[in-house]
Amino acid sequence: MELSPHDLLRIKGAEELISHTPIPNWVEGSLAISPFVVIRRSRAAKGQVAVGVRGTERNKRFAAFLPIDSILSRVSPEQLAQEKGWQNHSKKIFHCLDWISDLLDVASLTWGPTGSVGFELATGQKAVTEKSDIDIVIRISEEFTITFAQKIENGLKKLPFRIDVQLETKEGAFSLSEYVNSEGKKVLFRTMDGPFLKEVTLRK
Template sequence: MVLEPHDLLEINRRDLISHSPIPDWALLSLEIAPFVVVRRAIAPNGQVAVGIRGRNRNERFAAFLPKNRVFRQIKPEHLTKSYLWEIKQSPVFSALTNSADLFNKYSLSWGPGGSVGFELASKVETVTLESDLDIIIRAAEQLPMDVGVQIIHELKKSPVRIDVQVETPAGSFSLSEYVRGSDLVLLKTIYGPRMSKNPWNDPK
C-alpha cells in the first residue's frame, strides 16, 4: 500500500499515535467521520504521518498511524471515477464539474482535495459557501508548460477560487506559480519547503 499526501484514510481513532493529548474537537471529528489525511512529513518506520481536520480552518491536529491499521484508503483521484458531486447544490461542486472536463481533456491523473475531497470521501458535509476548491494533480513526469498555462487560464474564469497543487516524485508545487515561468518554484517536500529548479527531480 503506497500512502501519499492528500490520501484520506479510514481508521479507528484508538490506533492514532500522538505525543500530546488529542484535543476534544479532534476526537469529536473522528466520531463523526473516522478519516485522517496523509501529511507530508517524515514518520517513524512502519508509521505514516496523518492529520485530523475539524470544522474550522484553524482546527488541524498532527499525529501518526501504524500503516497496518488503515481500514480504507481513498486517493483524490479515486473520487473522480463517478461524478457523485453533481447532485450537490453548491458553487464549489459546480466548479468541480467544470474543472473535471478540463483536467480530463488533458488525460491527467487528478482529484479534489481539502474540504471537497473530505466531504465526498466521508459523506459528511464540510463544504461551506466560503470554501475554495483544492485540486491535486499526480504528475510522475513533467507537465508541459503550455498545458499548465491553459489550465490556469481556464480556471481563472471560475467564480470559485481554485488552487491546483502538482504532486511529483520529489514533492508538491503550485501550478499557478509554475506557469509564471520563473527559474525556481517553491517545492514542498517531506524535509520541508525549498526552492527548486526541477520539481520532478529535485536533489535531496
C-alpha cells in the same frame, strides 16, 4: 497499499493515533462523527504514516501518526475524480468540478479534489463553506509542459471559485499558479523533508 499525500484514511477512532504531544479533546469528537484522517507530507517511523485530523472549524487541525495496519480503508483524490460523486451535490461549488473534469480529463491527466471539497465528497460530512476554495492535485509526468500548465491555469481562472492546484511529482509538489507566474524564479517546493525554494522547469 500504496499511500500518497492527500489520501483520506478511514480509522476506528482517536485511540489509533500516535502523538508526541497531548491530543486535543476536539479530536476524539471529530473522529467520532467522521473517522477519517488525511495523509500529511512528512516522514514517519517504519510501519506508520503521517496524518492530519481536521475539526469542524478551520483553525482546528492536528498532526499525528497512524500505524499502517490500523487503516480500515483508503480514498484517493483520483478515486473521487473517477466516481464523480459531486454530481449528486446541490452546492454550486461542486458543480464546478464537472467543468474541471472536462478540462483535465481531455488531456488524460491523473487528478482529484482535495481539501474541504474532497473531504466532503469522501466522507459525506459537511466541510465546505461559503469561503471554501477548490483544492486540486494533479500528478504530473514529463508530458506536462509549461505550455499546458499555462493553458490549465487560464482555463481555471474562468470559474467563479478560487482553484488551488498542486502539481505532484515523485520528489514533491508545487503550486500551479505560483509556477506559471514565477517568471523563472524559484517556487516553494513541498517535500517529505519540509518545504524549500527550488527552481522548477517544465518542458516548453
